[in-house]
Amino acid sequence: MDDTIAAIATAPGAGGIAIVRISGPQAEAIARYLFRMKNGKPPILETHHLYHGHILSPEGGIIIDEVMVALMRAPRSYTGEDVLEIHGHGGYLLPQRILEEVIKAGGRLAEPGEFTKRAFLNSRMDLSQAEAVADMIAARTERGLELAQAQYQGRLSEGIEKLSTEIADILARMEATIDFAEDTNDLPEDKTIPKRLQNIVRDLNRLAASYGEGKIFKDGVSLVIAGRTNVGKSSLLNHFMGRQRAIVTPIPGTTRDFIEESVRIHDIIVRLTDTAGIRETGETIEQAGIDMVWKRVAAADAVLILLDGSEEMTAEDIEVIEKLHGKPLIPVINKADLPQILSENEIFRILPGKVAIRISAKYGNGMEDLKEAIYGHFCQVRSDNHSSEIITHLRHRLAIERAVFHLCEATVGAIRDVSPELTVADLRDALDALEEIIGKTANDMILTRIFASFCIGK
Ligand SMILES: Nc1nc2c(ncn2[C@@H]2O[C@H](COP(=O)(O)OP(=O)(O)O)[C@@H](O)[C@H]2O)c(=O)[nH]1
Numbered sequence: 458m459d460d461t462i463a464a465i466a467t468a469p470g471a472g473g474i475a476i477v478r479i480s481g482p483q484a485e486a487i488a489r490y491l492f493r494m495k496n497g498k499p500p501i502l503e504t505h506h507l508y509h510g511h512i513l514s515p516e517g518g519i520i521i522d523e524v525m526v527a528l529m530r531a532p533r534s535y536t537g538e539d540v541l542e543i544h545g546h547g548g549y550l551l552p553q554r555i556l557e558e559v560i561k562a563g564g565r566l567a568e569p570g571e572f573t574k575r576a577f578l579n580s581r582m583d584l585s586q587a588e589a590v591a592d593m594i595a596a597r598t599e600r601g602l603e604l605a606q607a608q609y610q611g612r613l614s615e616g617i618e619k620l621s622t623e624i625a626d627i628l629a630r631m632e633a634t635i636d637f638a639e640d641t642n643d644l645p646e647d648k649t650i651p652k653r654l655q656n657i658v659r660d661l662n663r664l665a666a667s668y669g670e671g672k673i674f675k676d677g678v679s680l681v682i683a684g685r686t687n688v689g690k691s692s693l694l695n696h697f698m699g700r701q702r703a704i705v706t707p708i709p710g711t712t713r714d715f716i717e718e719s720v721r722i723h724d725i726i727v728r729l730t731d732t733a734g735i736r737e738t739g740e741t742i743e744q745a746g747i748d749m750v751w752k753r754v755a756a757a758d759a760v761l762i763l764l765d766g767s768e769e770m771t772a773e774d775i776e777v778i779e780k781l782h783g784k785p786l787i788p789v790i791n792k793a794d795l796p797q798i799l800s801e802n803e804i805f806r807i808l809p810g811k812v813a814i815r816i817s818a819k820y821g822n823g824m825e826d827l828k829e830a831i832y833g834h835f836c837q838v839r840s841d842n843h844s845s846e847i848i849t850h851l852r853h854r855l856a857i858e859r860a861v862f863h864l865c866e867a868t869v870g871a872i873r874d875v876s877p878e879l880t881v882a883d884l885r886d887a888l889d890a891l892e893e894i895i896g897k898t899a900n901d902m903i904l905t906r907i908f909a910s911f912c913i914g915k
């Protein structure tokens with residue numbers, strides 16, 4: 458970390474302002490080298506002040522951009538190092554040219570997430586907070602943002618710290634027992650330990666279980682619209698999009714490729730995929746499209762199975778439904794504007810426990826009900842009670858599950874009164890697992906993986 462990193466911190470493209478961010482020991486020297494005040498003099502930079510002037514190319518003294526610069530001296534900065542921000546005009550080339558000068562002056566191009574990685578390594582935030590920075594940037598729904606912000610503000614860290622402290626306390630007691638036993642052979646047994654361990658396990662299990670919901674809010678869900686040809690799959694996608702996104706014709710086999718678009722239903726993002734209609738076909742291109750449907754279906758969180766209400770169920774419909782066996786299904790009957798032949802009972806017979814929703818993709822009838830059904834499928838209750846803690850990262854869930862495993866072993870050990878040394882080892886492992894979440898024990902590989910998914914300049 459003794460080099461100085463630099464990157465454009467704002468989104469690329471046309472925009473009012475772009476910021477080049479620099480962090481490291483050379484930050485101030487780079488400012489003094491490239492930046493001149495309006496009177497042509499190099500600046501005397503007070504920390505956390507904005508200065509107006511120019512970035513000049515040192516070789517020819519040519520003005521590259523009119524800018525404001527701010528130096529934030531260590532440790533009071535995002536990374537905990539000296540940080541320089543150059544606020545110039547936005548655009549395709551200007552920020553790039555400033556960055557090039559910064560690199561020539563001794564900076565190095567930052568890797569994705571490297572600023573935040575340094576912030577973590579300098580203890581400006583813990584690892585779960587660093588992850589939340591990326592989540593806040595990526596959030597596309599209010600709920601997703603809210604969860605990211607809570608994590609950034611340290612809510613998860615606090616919960617984990619609290620449970621870790623409890624484990625550490627039990628660990629200390631167990632260790633004392635071991636030492637004591639050596640002296641006197643008289644074990645002052647603590648009967649409350651198994652109960653205390655079970656309480657921790659209960660809290661951790663609750664947290665691990667919240668991942669299902671947390672993931673939905675953070676990453677959204679994928680829903681494939683499947684069905685035989687001509688039931689109205691593309692019409693449905695178009696209705697969701699509010700525009701003519703997919704081609705709709707009365708000719709079966711119109712859609713060959715799949716089309717994926719995101720729509721928002723309340724506070725979740727649903728990635729909808731319109732697919733080729735499933736039928737027997739001798740046509741190579743169409744068959745390739747149909748093969749792809751099954752790949753999409755395999756990866757989807759759920760499948761919306763669309764049927765044509767104006768016709769009897771066909772052998773193809775039944776075949777599609779049979780092939781979808783085991784996949785979470787949302788049955789929908791389309792073309793409700795036409796005289797209806799297909800009954801809900803028939804669906805109920807083939808898909809026990811499922812109630813189909815009747816819509817008209819062409820005219821929009823029943824679309825609100827459908828949205829509620831889709832939402833309800835993924836989030837059991839639409840709660841405005843946001844108080845309970847929710848985790849959104851698989852990494853966190855796996856660490857929690859590992860901690861639970863060791864805590865259960867420790868509990869069994871404590872109850873059966875087996876070797877306290879083994880119980881102590883289990884408690885240590887549980888503690889290690891939990892501390893991995895906040896990065897106290899995270900190794901280089903974990904860090905690399907986490908920060909590689911960040912954007913450059915963050
Ligand atoms: N009457 C009626 N026709 C529809 C409805 N939805 C789709 N269609 C018609 O059914 C035909 C096939 O629609 P399309 O969306 O291409 O079906 P896909 O093959 O499943 O993608 C087109 O002629 C649509 O206009 C509907 O709700 N009502």
Ligand SMILES: [Mg+2]
Pocket residue numbers: 690691692703704711712732733734
């Ligand atoms: Mg289609």
